[in-house]
Amino acid sequence: MFARLxxxxxxxxxxxxxxxxxxRTSHGSTLSRVVHAWVAARTDRAGSWALxxxxxEADLADTQGGTTREGVHLGAMAGTAxxxxxxxxxxxxxxxxxxxxxxxxxxxxxxxxxxSYRGQPVTIDVTSRRMHIRLHSGSAAPIRVCAEGMTRxxxxxxxxxxALGPRSPARKDHRRMPxxxxxxx
Numbered sequence: 001m002f003a004r005l006x007x008x009x010x011x012x013x014x015x016x017x018x019x020x021x022x023x024r025t026s027h028g029s030t031l032s033r034v035v036h037a038w039v040a041a042r043t044d045r046a047g048s049w050a051l052x053x054x055x056x057e058a059d060l061a062d063t064q065g066g067t068t069r070e071g072v073h074l075g076a077m078a079g080t081a082x083x084x085x086x087x088x089x090x091x092x093x094x095x096x097x098x099x100x101x102x103x104x105x106x107x108x109x110x111x112x113x114x115x116s117y118r119g120q121p122v123t124i125d126v127t128s129r130r131m132h133i134r135l136h137s138g139s140a141a142p143i144r145v146c147a148e149g150m151t152r153x154x155x156x157x158x159x160x161x162x163a164l165g166p167r168s169p170a171r172k173d174h175r176r177m178p179x180x181x182x183x184x185x
Contacts, residue, residue, distance in 0.1 A: 015043040030058040034079035041087050042103060049105040056080050085113045089126055093117065097144035097151065100133065102126045102164065118143050120156065131162040 002009040018039050027033055037051035055076050085091050089111050090101035098117045104110070104126060112125045120140035125132040133145060135158050142155040147162045154160060 018043065027054075030055060030076035031079055033058075034076055034083060038083055038087050041083075041105075045103065045105040046107075049107045052080060052083055084108075084111050085115070089113060089124065091115065091124070095146075097146045098122070100124065100131060100145065100147040100162075102131060104128060127164075128166075129164055131164055133160045133162065135159075 018036075022036055022040070025032060025036065027036075033051045033055040037048045037055065040048040040051065058076055088102065088104050088108060090099070090103060092099040092101070102111070106128075110125065110127045112123070114121060114123050116122070118141065120143050121136040121138070122143075123132075123134045123136070125134075131147060133147065133154070135143070135154050135156050137157040140156055142153050144151060144153050145160065147160070148164065150162070152160055
């Protein structure tokens, strides 16, 4: 987006900007920690996980000082589930394909979730070393799936096992803006 507007965005500026705002945010909303956890996920996974667990505790420990008795913080609850699937699980739809590029934090040994893409139910199981993609049996049309830089067309009932690289800062993130450096873990 910055490039289209004619601005240069040096990769080092992103984590610095994230730190700047994180140090100045009061987190008065239960959604604040979810948003900051998402932003930090690719550059500071441990910090991202800490923020996510704080968001998860909002209702359990009533961290907002008595607001839980008025009702659960549904937005924050939905945000934490979305965070596991789309952010840590790396689920994205673009270019007429289901894209998967997980980046689980060390504290999260695995994640499993189901989704529907173009009418095709899909189960995804992720660990630090592998991703198991299973399309459910049925009459849905085949779908394109892009995982870790590889693309396949999968039909109902098919399974694809994808090896994942080690969890390290050197592991490249092939998300939307690779030329800017954004998304580098």
